[in-house]
Amino acid sequence: MKRRVLDHPILGHKTDHREEIEFFFEGEKLKAYPDDTIASALIANGIDIFGFSSSGKPRGLFCAIGKCSSCLVEVNGIPNIRACITPVKNGIKVKRQKGKGKPTW
Numbered sequence: 001m002k003r004r005v006l007d008h009p010i011l012g013h014k015t016d017h018r019e020e021i022e023f024f025f026e027g028e029k030l031k032a033y034p035d036d037t038i039a040s041a042l043i044a045n046g047i048d049i050f051g052f053s054s055s056g057k058p059r060g061l062f063c064a065i066g067k068c069s070s071c072l073v074e075v076n077g078i079p080n081i082r083a084c085i086t087p088v089k090n091g092i093k094v095k096r097q098k099g100k101g102k103p104t105w
């Protein structure tokens, strides 16, 4: 994970020995911590673009509290999952969403 803050000017150096889990983003296997959200895990892995608007503009983390829908992703085939408030789970398959996402019913 590329973007973890392990050496902070105020909090000091942090040795991180927590257990890691694995999930998939666009078919690529990535690591996360069990208490990550999907968004925090993606950002820790250097991924800022979570999807695209219907006009093709990149989307990613914006409010980070589940209110704006900028971070919508597809998880295990289910669209419109808010990455910023959804916990990452071992083995889930996350994909970038384009536009509004189609309901599965």
Ligand code: FES
Residues within 6 Å of the ligand: 060, 061, 062, 063, 064, 065, 066, 067, 068, 069, 070, 071, 072, 082, 083, 084, 085
């Ligand atoms: S970033 Fe706003 S809902 Fe996720």
